[in-house]
Amino acid sequence: MTPDMMDLDQLVVTPDEADGFIEDLPDEVVHVYQQYGGRKVYRITVGMPGQPHILFTRPHAHEPAGTAACFEWIRRLLDGNDDWSSQVQESFRLSFVPDANPSGSQLAPVKFWDGTRYENETFFLWMFGESGDEPGERFPRLDTWDTRDVTFPALLGIAYEQLDEHTYVEPNRDHRSTFFRAYFDLHAQEPVDVWLDMHQTEYVGSERNTHINLPTNQDQLVKGLRDHHAGLGEAIHDRWRREGANPHDAPKDPYTSNPVQRDFLNAVWHTITPNTLHLVTEVQNNNTRTPVEKQVGLQMAAMDETLQYVREHSASLTDALAESRGSRGKHD
Numbered sequence: 001m002t003p004d005m006m007d008l009d010q011l012v013v014t015p016d017e018a019d020g021f022i023e024d025l026p027d028e029v030v031h032v033y034q035q036y037g038g039r040k041v042y043r044i045t046v047g048m049p050g051q052p053h054i055l056f057t058r059p060h061a062h063e064p065a066g067t068a069a070c071f072e073w074i075r076r077l078l079d080g081n082d083d084w085s086s087q088v089q090e091s092f093r094l095s096f097v098p099d100a101n102p103s104g105s106q107l108a109p110v111k112f113w114d115g116t117r118y119e120n121e122t123f124f125l126w127m128f129g130e131s132g133d134e135p136g137e138r139f140p141r142l143d144t145w146d147t148r149d150v151t152f153p154a155l156l157g158i159a160y161e162q163l164d165e166h167t168y169v170e171p172n173r174d175h176r177s178t179f180f181r182a183y184f185d186l187h188a189q190e191p192v193d194v195w196l197d198m199h200q201t202e203y204v205g206s207e208r209n210t211h212i213n214l215p216t217n218q219d220q221l222v223k224g225l226r227d228h229h230a231g232l233g234e235a236i237h238d239r240w241r242r243e244g245a246n247p248h249d250a251p252k253d254p255y256t257s258n259p260v261q262r263d264f265l266n267a268v269w270h271t272i273t274p275n276t277l278h279l280v281t282e283v284q285n286n287n288t289r290t291p292v293e294k295q296v297g298l299q300m301a302a303m304d305e306t307l308q309y310v311r312e313h314s315a316s317l318t319d320a321l322a323e324s325r326g327s328r329g330k331h332d
């Protein structure tokens with residue numbers, strides 16, 4: 001996979017662009033979820049059933065690089081009659097949820113956040129909202145909120161998914177979101193072995209521009225699976241260095257010094273991480289140090305590295321997942 005072939009004008013990002021792109025795909029590879037408010041969330045599955053199953057997603061509406069990266073991969077896999085695409089399709093089962101919250105994405109004022117138009121302080125208001133009570137202040141970041149319990153935000157945070165007339169959720173923090181529904185449905189049909197969840201962050205006050213977040217409940221996982229979290233995370237960091245990025249020295253254990261956030265994320269993710277190796281990519285957003293083609297290229301490189309790692313470590317990864325999935329029943 002060579003991201004430098006990318007044509008920026010062709011990248012599929014907005015919900016309208018996604019709808020148009022999906023029209024040209026064979027029906028049998030697309031599963032559709034309807035969001036409250038009418039937008040469609042697409043889950044696309046290609047490749048060989050029974051082969052290692054890898055899921056790629058983008059949950060946050062203010063982090064568009066993962067969407068562009070997913071659609072670039074799908075385009076190349078389905079267009080190409082080349083060796084690369086046939087090899088990938090024969091060796092893997094691949095699922096994509098390129099945009100888990102298009103009703104949020106459609107509110108974004110830009111296609112990409114390239115750091116030239118919005119200061120981070122303004123960008124933060126677009127993410128999780130501006131207080132309806134105090135102009136210029138941030139609306140709080142909440143896993144879920146009800147319009148009847150708050151003053152409605154002066155600016156609605158685009159990261160939130162609206163579930164019904166009153167309820168909003170952060171997609172990767174509430175199992176009622178379309179993001180989680182898509183995973184749980186898919187995993188019940190065809191167990192997901194590896195899940196690369198593509199995020200972006202700003203790296204305010206840091207010279208870094210990429211890193212991998214490990215699950216917050218690493219300490220609860222079997223050793224084999226912990227080793228593969230670290231192994232794949234390191235492999236992606238190495239790949240990013242080769243691509244000219246500046247990742248953190250090692251994959252991060254997020255929220256080790258924040259037990260409240262950590263316990264909260266564990267409660268949401270503990271039913272998932274023993275069954276599916278889940279890693280989060282973070283690629284710099286809204287900064288000219290990491291231009292748009294780099295944002296997308298680094299997500300695509302992480303996707304490619306994931307395939308290479310799974311191919312090289314297939315036997316021991318299969319064993320670790322089998323042990324972890326088998327041990328769950330005994331302890332819970």
Ligand SMILES: [Zn+2]
Binds near residue numbers: 060
């Ligand atoms: Zn995110």
